[in-house]
Amino acid sequence: MKKALLYSILLSWFVSSCYFVDDIFDPPPPKELTLQEKAEKSVSSFLKKKLGEKYNPYGFGKITIHKPVEIVELEKLERDNKISPSPKLDTLIKNQKQLIRDNNIERTLDLDHFFTNKDSSDKYTVYETNFILNDTLGVKNLNGKIMLNLDQNMEEIVTFYFYEYNIFETGSYYESRELSRNFYSFFKSELERRNGMLEKSAFLKHTLNLAKMIQHTGSFDQQKILEKNVINYVKEERKDIADYKQLKFSDLYQTEDGNDNNISGYYFFHKFIGNYNSTLDTNVVLVEFSPYYEIENIYQMDRPFEQYFK
Incomplete structure (x- = not known):
């Protein structure tokens, strides 16, 4: 009896092993790629041929299918003809197909x-590009949305930005994660609202610079970060001001929308020495920032200067 039981167990194991071996030498057919996956593969192949090994993909948006009205009309005629066939519909379908062929009309x-x-x-260089594919998924056209040249030392923060890695450091991982996610969501949502390649590229650069400063300290000190932004702006963008030396900043103030009390921007006063038009002088300016911490306006203030720093 025990031998019979042992034989049954061994037979069962042998049969299972046969199926296992069959799976190795005759694996199931590969899963069919979705249209989204096929489109992504086509674009990646296109860019690899154009750019070579230095092409580094980060991610894709969702595909949008465009069906020309001529094809929509053809499909309607074919449905109607299937339900109630007629010579008139046959002629209309034939003519519509000819129109589509003659004008190279296709789904994209x-x-x-x-x-x-x-x-x-x-x-x-960082790119966000919209690719137009034809009905065989070949690249038909492309439109640039972002083109941003950066220093090599920004490569890491681009990866952090895209994959939304933690840039805040707090006492708990959960809090750091939430702060980081909120930061990315806030700025990425605004990036989508910006129009034109120049504006979108400039806003992305601004966001990456903020993210890098936060990553460096582990926190978002608005006052210190905006002070640093202003100092960098004067040194890098205001070439007409020589011998710049920052003296002091006022506290940072926020402005609110009168209708819903949402923050509409920030401002502070900045005192500095600079050589403008060959004249070395002390100045105070009012610097206004957007709700996204961009420098929006700079106004020259009148003396006496101490009133702005009380």
């Missing part, structure tokens, strides 16, 4: 792709 789809590239001189 588009999707956004975020990627980076390093050229032969190791220049690091």
